[in-house]
Amino acid sequence: MKTPFPFSAIVGQTAMKQAMILTAIDPGIGGVLVFGDRGTGKSTAVRALAALLPPIKAVESCPVNAERVEDCPDWAELGSKKIISRPTPVIDLPLGATEDRVVGALDIERALTRGEKAFEPGLLARANRGYLYIDEVNLLEDHIVDLLLDVAQSGENVVEREGLSIRHAARFVLVGSGNPEEGELRPQLLDRFGLSVEVRSPQDIAERVEVIRRRDAFETSFDSFMAHYSNEDSRIRAQILKARRALPKVTTPEDILHDCAALCIALGSDGLRGELTLLRAARALAAYQGKKALTRAHLREIAPSALSHRLRRDPLDEAGSGARVARTLAEVLG
């Protein structure tokens, strides 16, 4: 496998990069949805994120990457119980993956050859404590989507089939990307993603040229290029770790809570998930910027990605929901 393109070398696309960093600080924000045309760097960013994230400590042979031996599921046959450091898992969920492959199933191989009833963990087990990346999420089959939503929300994967009764932790950040021209996502699924960003190719020639130049440098003069950007990447990594520690200490003034609610009411977003995500994302942002308290500036910065996908869609509003959020922000926050 080749080294992924460094995260910090991605030109522009600040909203997408910011959203990914915020979920790395607080996985509880609940996933990122990246919508945009082909060739805008969606998958590049996800692969880069995998290399950027700080490593996790996990039991070596544990199929669900548990941190301690006690946390390993009882069905797992542990080999080595050594605690090792491994990269944060970023698991691809390919389109057309079967339910068996996603949730895990009876290990047919062992059932048939050795007559044993064993569980073969699926992608959800491997994604525990990491990221689950679905490219072209809008083309995913509905029953897989339902299943993912259910697990993402409960943080636990329950398998009751073929005589198996298995449960294991499955806490992961869902990252979906797709091209809206090829199909819409159901509003129920949209709502479950914490943040959503729209990416498009840079419209500025200088920026486009810079993208090509860096890509070219990455391919032709790999070593010097990596040397330059890996420093930058480790700086971001350190900042993420620092922000994780600072996050519990970020204070939320009462009037900001009020602002959150006022914003969501003005936008008419359904349910309370909007407010909660907005608040969490804003706190993560404040922590990332090294601020002690949440301010309106944080809300203003994060509101478009936290709320734009929660609005009732107006099919003829070509300006997109982003513009509506911006308008409402100006009205509510002044």
Added chain:
Amino acid sequence: MSVLADSWQRAALALRLLALDPEGLRGAVIRMRSGPDRAAVTGALPLKTQRVHPNISDEQLYGGLDLSATLKSGHIIDNKGLFSKSGMVTLAMAERCGADLAAKLALQLDADPDFGLIALDEGAEPDEATPPALSERLAFCIEPIGRMPPDWPSVPAGTTSIAPRAVTVNSSDIEALTVLAARLGIDSLRAPQLALATARAHAALNNRLHLTEDDLEAAAALVYPHRATTVPEQQDSTQDTPPPDQPDDPGTDGQDQDLTLPDGDMMIEAIKALLPADLLAGLVPVGTTRAAGGGGAGKARKGNRRGRPLPSRPGRLHGQTRIDLVATLRAAAPWQPMRRAAAAQTALAIRPSDIRVKRYQDQSDRLLIFTVDASGSAAMSRLNEAKGAVELLLGQAYAARDHVALIAFRGTAAELLLPPTRSLVQTKRRLATLPGGGGTPLAAGLQQSALLASQSIARGMTPTVILLTDGRANVALDGTPDRAQAGNDAERLARMMRAQGTGALVIDMGARPTASLKALAGLLGAPYLALPRADAQRLTGAVSAALGAA
């Protein structure tokens, strides 16, 4: 440039470059019908490739347990997947490759620099093509026109000692290729990236260590034409207008400078000649799928993962199937004494031929959305006949267990009179009491139907919108009586519905056929029927035919 003007020569050049730098160029789409010509083209590529087909299973791609061999030998035998070996892969019948496989191959193209793809595309129609997720990632699209010249490829494959990566590139070269891509309306940044790699390979092929104008020209001519979405305007005559694909941005005055490169226009001219002739005609956005209008009772899909169970079948286990354990054991049971005797083993002996896989049939319900114009003008003409026609259709819908919904539009807005239901009586009652009068908010009616259609798709139904109107839209979406705006709104919604993949049928109930309504039907991609020429009975016949055939 003379070499580039001929499509066969271009193909030869593309193949040679690909052989030189498969890692940088990733592969090509070869859009030709199967035959000796195509065999010559694929044969001209001196790379070893493995052939795959669109229905390849996950096990063959990723590797996994070889169940047949495992059962036979009694110990676990893995087979190696295609992805575990690097190198070129030839995908046959690439136009039939589904989104699933395309996504997996695209993933592999991104992850493994040594993986390359030759997509053999036999598409006959423009919309039968290699999935864009793949063609986007491959440098070339080889589509020679006419018969192969007898001496093709006339130039022998040259050898070069220069590695494409060693070719030095100026900033201005990168700029030229990027600007050119932008002017051709190519939004994806993979295109200039691939063009740059092509230019490098071309320079290496000609034993040069730096790029020249020739290399850039060749790169642009090979990589850009099939991706272009706009025909660039002449830059010298319209110095101050931004290229058509660039949004009017007041802050980019400085860019006009960038966009007029010294030789940019010459290159543009050269490429213009290579642009596909149907570029402007191709208004249908690529990648949008037209749903089949549905025949009988929604789309029946024979799958093997969900739906109503069908009897299980002998089959092979791969990533897409699930084993039916009970049926497998049942199939194996009668043979046990014989097998035990033969193999002298006491355990259960299961052979590959015993394996039964589960099958399901998933059938989505069809939903007929009647969108009825109840405006004053429609009431004047044929509202009653239309009601009669709908009633007859309802009878058929009942027989086919279709769901129906009723939307009426009049005055300034559309109203959902009846949400999707199977109740015939209720629909009839609502229809009979449908009042007429007021303006014709056609756009509002379409919007309401589009909304309902998308909701029903989410619930697993296959919606078909049946629009009954006299087509004189005179109320815009916001309720203002503006004829021109009303027409525009209706057209926009029609395009949106088509993109959404909703099947439709337009019935003109005006006193005489309206041209604008026929045009609207065209935008919807829907059959158009004029009521004046048909009584209710014949209309019903025509509608059923249209629904059945679509």
